[in-house]
Structures are given as structure tokens and as C-alpha cells.
Amino acid sequence: SRPDKVQATSSWETNMMMRAVCTRSRHRGGFTRQLGALTQQQNACQAHCHAIRTPTSSSRLFSARPLQDEEDPSAIPSNLRFDRKSSFAPKQVPLLVTIPEVAAGNDNNDEPEEDQVENEGLHNDARAGSNAVETDDDEATVDDYDEDDQDDDYYAKDIDFAEPRIVIPLPERLKIDIRHGLDGSVSGSLWLDPSVFGADPIRIDLIKQSVDYIRNKIRGRRKAKTKTISEVSGSGRKVRQQKGTGAARAGHSRPAHWRGGAKAHGPKNATDYGNVKMNKKVKRLAIASVLSQKLKEGNLVVVDNLQLESHKTGPWSSLLDSAYGVGKEGSSALILDHYDEPKGDEGGASSACYHGVPINLWVASGNIYKVRVANQRYCNVYDILKKDKLILTLSALEQIEARWKH
Numbered sequence: 457s458r459p460d461k462v463q464a465t466s467s468w469e470t471n472m473m474m475r476a477v478c479t480r481s482r483h484r485g486g487f488t489r490q491l492g493a494l495t496q497q498q499n500a501c502q503a504h505c506h507a508i509r510t511p512t513s514s515s516r517l518f519s520a521r522p523l524q525d526e527e528d529p530s531a532i533p534s535n536l537r538f539d540r541k542s543s544f545a546p547k548q549v550p551l552l553v554t555i556p557e558v559a560a561g562n563d564n565n566d567e568p569e570e571d572q573v574e575n576e577g578l579h580n581d582a583r584a585g586s587n588a589v590e591t592d593d594d595e596a597t598v599d600d601y602d603e604d605d606q607d608d609d610y611y612a613k614d615i616d617f618a619e620p621r622i623v624i625p626l627p628e629r630l631k632i633d634i635r636h637g638l639d640g641s642v643s644g645s646l647w648l649d650p651s652v653f654g655a656d657p658i659r660i661d662l663i664k665q666s667v668d669y670i671r672n673k674i675r676g677r678r679k680a681k682t683k684t685i686s687e688v689s690g691s692g693r694k695v696r697q698q699k700g701t702g703a704a705r706a707g708h709s710r711p712a713h714w715r716g717g718a719k720a721h722g723p724k725n726a727t728d729y730g731n732v733k734m735n736k737k738v739k740r741l742a743i744a745s746v747l748s749q750k751l752k753e754g755n756l757v758v759v760d761n762l763q764l765e766s767h768k769t770g771p772w773s774s775l776l777d778s779a780y781g782v783g784k785e786g787s788s789a790l791i792l793d794h795y796d797e798p799k800g801d802e803g804g805a806s807s808a809c810y811h812g813v814p815i816n817l818w819v820a821s822g823n824i825y826k827v828r829v830a831n832q833r834y835c836n837v838y839d840i841l842k843k844d845k846l847i848l849t850l851s852a853l854e855q856i857e858a859r860w861k862h
Contacts, residue, residue: 623752626654632751634850637759640779646758648751649857655748659741666742666837669734676730682722685710690717743860746837747846755787755845762793762849764816772820776827780847787844788826792835793817794851832856 623629630653634644648654690710698705712720750756757780764772777783797809808815812831821829828843832852840846848856 621754626650626656629751630654632756632758635757635759635779637762637849638764638775640775643760648853649861651862652744652857652860653747653751653756655741655744658749658752659745662738662742663745663837663841665734666739666746667841669732669739670836670838672729672732677728678723678725680723681725682719684722685712685718688716688718737862740860740862742837743835744862746840747856747860750840750846757845757847758853759847759849761851762791762817763814764820767816767819769820769823772817773824776824780845782827782845782847784825788842789828789845789847790839790843791817791821791827791829791847792832792852792856793829793849794832794855795849832859 627650630648630650631645632648633642634646635641636643688710690708692708695706695709696703710717712718747756766772773783776789777786780789781787782789793813795809795812795814810818812833813829818829821827826843828839830839832848832855835856
């Protein structure tokens with residue numbers, strides 16, 4: 457319509473129109489169109505309308521009245537509503553204000569100090585900002601603000617980071633303590649073979665190849681197999697006549713979309729994942745790298761023997777937790793031993809052997825969380841990487857060095 461034909465509106469109606477534009481306009485296009493139409497109408501009604509101010513900030517705020525001299529142009533109008541969880545809502549940043557300490561001998565409390573005046577101003581600004589922001593949820597409880605306060609307290613706390621452990625350089629790293637298996641006390645020391653435990657640098661690429669090789673061997677050949685139309689049981693005669701029945705035409709009773717029919721594009725058991733190989737030198741360098749990494753981390757433990765007196769799980773679990781930090785609340789461990797059952801009547805039933813380890817050790821460790829016991833001939837890269845610590849007996853260490861030495 458023409459501006460001279462528009463009727464003048466009152467200031468109250470203008471304010472209500474402003475609120476409608478602020479609260480109901482969600483899209484940028486609708487906001488621009490309504491604001492342009494309102495601007496034309498206000499230009500025609502100069503006697504009853506106020507100036508429009510369009511802000512440059514991303515919050516899309518405007519005021520229906522001219523700014524005062526001491527008014528903050530970035531203040532949030534009271535007619536705006538924000539969802540506190542939205543991305544465009546103003547964030548409430550906690551103010552970290554330090555209150556100055558007053559000396560004991562200072563009796564002059566009439567004049568406030570400069571720091572106190574600044575702190576009072578900051579608190580007043582924080583109260584003004586919190587009163588200006590309104591939430592969309594009328595049933596907001598105190599618990600919502602308590603969660604925010606707890607988050608602020610969490611981030612304000614000092615986090616104690618663990619100090620980095622200094623790695624012992626080679627060749628001093630190869631000297632390792634020997635512990636007594638039944639109490640964890642140090643009984644001596646020895647020097648490890650540098651060709652097995654002193655690999656430098658650690659070949660991560662070879663470790664990855666070894667892990668893929670072992671997992672493919674475990675996976676083996678794919679066992680899934682489905683039947684095609686030529687393999688499924690059923691006659692080849694025509695099920696019904698071609699025309700006249702109203703049903704779809706069918707040649708036989710074995711199509712893939714029929715019940716009891718064939719499977720379209722199913723697995724054919726043609727993939728053999730275990731058909732892979734790995735060179736001996738690569739396998740040797742990979743096992744040396746992972747053993748050297750365990751020594752470098754400090755997770756390699758050497759014990760003299762693990763001849764337990766009982767097959768009970770409780771005492772052995774408590775010993776692992778107290779002496780080696782292994783168990784449900786601690787780290788996981790791979791225990792390797794090499795034990796041959798004595799010939800004749802020597803040792804008795806407690807010295808029996810099962811899968812190359814003492815029978816008491818095998819039975820006592822069977823129900824302990826995150827602990828695996830095996831003979832040293834089953835030592836591989838995949839099992840070592842899955843556990844945090846590696847515990848070796850002297851007999852197992854001797855066999856490993858003799859096997860993987862190069």
C-alpha cells in the first residue's frame with residue numbers, strides 16, 4: 457500500500473508488532489520481510505512511531521525505542537526468550553572474583569578500596585545479565601542451575617596429572633630384577649638378550665603384520681554356504697498356467713523370492729582368510745619388537761618359579777594383586793611358564809604338569825579376571841598385546857631367548 461494511505465498507529469501497537477517480529481520470526485527471510493514492511497509503515501507514521509535500530513551482532517536483536525546516552529547497545533531486550541540448551545543462547549560464564557584480604561590492624565573501613573568497588577560492579581553486571589535472560593521452560597527448577605554450578609566447580613578444580621615415567625636407555629634397560637614368585641620380593645638380577653629384548657626402533661609395522669596374520673589364521677576359511685537355483689531341492693515343472701489366473705507368471709518353485717527357494721547372491725564359501733603366510737625373519741623381528749616394548753614400558757616381570765603350594769584361587773589372586781598389581785581392579789597379565797613334569801615318583805601330585813605349566817598354577821588362575829596362563833611355546837604377538845603385563849619364569853625366559861634369538 458502507499459505510505460500516505462497508511463493509518464498512524466500508536467506506540468503501544470508498534471511495540472506489540474516489534475515483539476511479534478522478535479518472538480515468532482524464525483527464518484532469516486521471514487524476519488527480513490516483516491522488518492521491511494514494518495519500516496515502511498513507521499516511516500509513514502512519524503508522529504507516533506519510534507526509530508528502528510538493526511544490530512550488527514549475530515543475535516538479531518533490535519529495539520523499538522531510541523537508545524539512551526548511558527544504555528548498553530548489546531543488552532538483551534526483555535521480550536526475547538532463549539532456550540538455554542541452544543547454540544545461539546548467551547552463555548553464562550562464571551566470574552572468578554578474588555576478595556582482597558583485610559589486614560588485622562586496619563581499622564579504617566569507611567572508604568571502600570578500589571578492588572572491592574570493581575568486584576561489586578562485576579557482581580551487579582552478573583545479576584543484570586542473569587535477570588535479562590529468560591528460559592523457554594517455565595518449570596525450570598533449581599536443580600538445573602545446580603548442575604551448571606557443579607560443572608563450573610569441576611572445571612575449576614586442579615587436575616593432578618601423573619608425572620611421565622623416564623625410560624631407561626639401552627643397554628642399562630636390559631638389566632632386570634628377578635622376583636620370588638610366591639611373595640614378589642627381589643631375589644637377584646640378570647641381563648636380557650639384546651637381540652630379543654633390545655630392539656630399537658620398535659617396528660610397529662611388523663607388529664601390525666603379525667597381528668593380521670594371527671587373526672586371519674584364527675578366522676580360517678569362511679564356513680557360510682547357500683544354495684543356488686540349481687542346487688535347491690524342487691521340481692522344474694511349471695507351477696501354474698501362464699495366463700488367466702490373475703497371479704504372476706511362474707516357471708518353477710525355486711525362485712529366490714519364494715518360500716523354500718534359492719538364495720540370491722549368498723556366500724559361496726570361496727574365501728579362505730587363513731591362506732596367508734609370513735616370513736620367519738619378519739615374525740622374529742615382530743616378536744622381538746613387542747617384547748622390547750614391554751620391557752620399555754616397565755611391564756615385563758621375571759620370576760624364579762611359580763610352584764604354588766595350593767590350587768586355591770583366593771591366595772594366588774591376593775598375591776597377584778598385592779605383589780604385581782594384577783587382577784580385577786588392576787592390570788591384566790599374560791603368565792608364561794615352561795614346566796616339564798618330573799619323571800618317576802619325584803614331587804608327588806602337586807608337581808603335576810598340565811599344558812606345559814604346573815597344575816596348581818593352571819587351576820588357581822582359571823577363574824581370575826584378566827589373567828591368562830600358557831606355555832612359552834604359545835607366545836605370540838597378539839596375546840602379548842592384549843594384556844598389560846607379561847610375567848615370565850626363568851625357564852620360560854630361557855626358552856624364549858633360545859627360540860627367537862637372531
